[in-house]
Amino acid sequence: MRYLPLTQPDRAAMLAAIGASSIDDLFVDVPEAIRLDGPIAGLPGHASELAVERHMTALARKNMSAGDGPFFLGCGAYRHHVPASVDHIIQRGEFLTAYTPYQPEIAQGTLQMLFEFQTQVARLLGTDVANASMYDGSTACWEAIGMARRITRRGKAILSGGLHPHYVSVARTMAKYTGDALDVAVPALTAETDLEALIAKIDGDTSCVVVQYPDILGRIADLRPLADACHAQKALLIAVVTEPVALGAIKSPGEMDADIVVGEGQSIGVGLQFGGPYVGLFGCKDKYVRQMPGRLTGETVDADGRRGFVLTLSTREQHIRREKATSNICTNSGLCALAFSIHMTLLGEAGLRALAAANHAGAVAAAERLAKVPGVRLVNETFFNEFTLDLGREARPIVRALADKGILAGVSLGRLYPDEAGLANGLVIAVTETTTAEDVETLAQALEEVLA
Known part of the structure; x- marks a missing residue:
């Protein structure tokens, strides 16, 4: 495909056809406070491909991925084993x-x-x-x-x-x-x-x-x-x-x-x-x-x-x-x-039911263990592989403290509902077939330390 650059008359004709006076008119729905009015501060104008690759690789290493430690995140996105x-x-x-x-x-x-x-x-x-x-x-x-x-x-x-x-x-x-x-x-x-x-x-x-x-x-x-x-x-x-x-x-x-x-x-x-x-x-x-x-x-x-x-x-x-x-x-x-x-297709009906049973059993065991942590209350009477804990204090800093220990300890409701003070103590925990008993015990002990 050839690259055909637009000329200024081309742009003017296109804007006239849609009734816009300038290209800025196309962005009126974007709040002015978040629009850029120039280059991003601190971002270099250009760099070599090798330099960019090294920089992006260094940034990627800062991520903690799902398999790097105990993982209890859910709320709409779940870690399950996907066969090769x-x-x-x-x-x-x-x-x-x-x-x-x-x-x-x-x-x-x-x-x-x-x-x-x-x-x-x-x-x-x-x-x-x-x-x-x-x-x-x-x-x-x-x-x-x-x-x-x-x-x-x-x-x-x-x-x-x-x-x-x-x-x-x-x-x-x-x-x-x-x-x-x-x-x-x-x-x-x-x-x-x-x-x-x-x-x-x-x-x-x-x-x-x-x-x-x-x-x-x-x-x-x-x-x-x-x-x-x-x-x-x-x-x-x-x-x-x-x-x-x-x-x-x-x-x-x-x-x-x-x-x-x-x-x-x-x-x-x-x-x-x-x-x-x-x-x-x-x-x-x-x-x-x-x-x-x-x-x-x-x-x-x-x-x-x-x-x-x-x-x-x-x-x-x-x-x-x-x-x-x-x-x-x-x-x-x-x-x-x-x-x-x-x-x-690989699972079939029997495989799906077995996978679901494993998820639920793991979640029940995790809920029972975590509910024994002093100051923690299990909110749910019913659940599948995800349940909510009331930590008795704001959950967001606790989640951050646990992340610093290498544990991704669930989703704080304060993150999902920042304007709802009544939900700030809530922590949603997800357990799947990828969660081990050791992961649960690691979370429970770390939670006890952080809440002490």
Whole structure:
């Protein structure tokens, strides 16, 4: 591809076409306080490739990665063992196709995988149908809210206090441009979830109720009464799953009559990767399939009657007119979906259930040990592989002190909710099959020292 630089008249013509007086007009949505008005102070203007490589390597060595010591971080991103075979298989030629499989005749491997992925996700979430993945869990959550608005023709969404605050933040950002009203709560350091409070808020203007399962504190609730209350007011129930491994042990949201189930698929087949890329899961009841965002892969036959796969119900704005599109998310994280599907295939149903059982057993043992630390209270009565501790004092400095000892000791609620003083003492602990008994004992002893 040739490089064709723009001239000043070219830039002027483009700005005139969109009604902007200058390039600065394109950045009005970026707060002025965080815009750069010149070069970044202290950053050299240029350096050799070797010098940059050495500098970046030195910076990378300052990171403490998940495998460098006891690791208890969770809250939407989890450390699980990904078999080496996953990385091997995703590089096979059957899957090395174009960026997106628009031409089915040369992308049958990718399309068949996506077809199988949809089946796996639908069974996992307990829904009638699932799409060929979304960008990540948080944007899938917002797309579900938008879908509920289209179905119900209402514009008020009720968001549980147990919903991950980053998911809430994405919804707030998008709602500014759609006009949706969001009724948002925050959690409390209690064993009970906020389902009763959510039910009390549902009225004739409600499009949907969004609840996380298990929630941000790790608590698990029966969603059926909430689903019944939603349906009594002709609203939809949206369930968000950030830890899909949990569904190998607990009842799926679809089984409890959730209308739309979304989530983050990172736990299966996809490493932590310092925050991404991840893969969004999206399923719903069959009657709503034509309002589902993203796209589906369908099974068909070719001219010779042979089984084949094609994209169908592609309602992204890439495929149809923007005003008729159900989604403006223009990627489906295909490589991560492939990794998810391979890992899920290797596990099978029995393997997933065994993995879930190992996660839960490890979390129970960890919760029992950590609850014995003087001054620590276990908040949860129910949990899968993640639970919340009340440390009796602000958790953030304690997390920092433990990090200085080489222990990544969970996520402090004060970090997630900096403006909520009532949550400052909370620490969310995640335990997976990668956590050893020695890791738990190391954390318990270090916590005792720091709290003493």
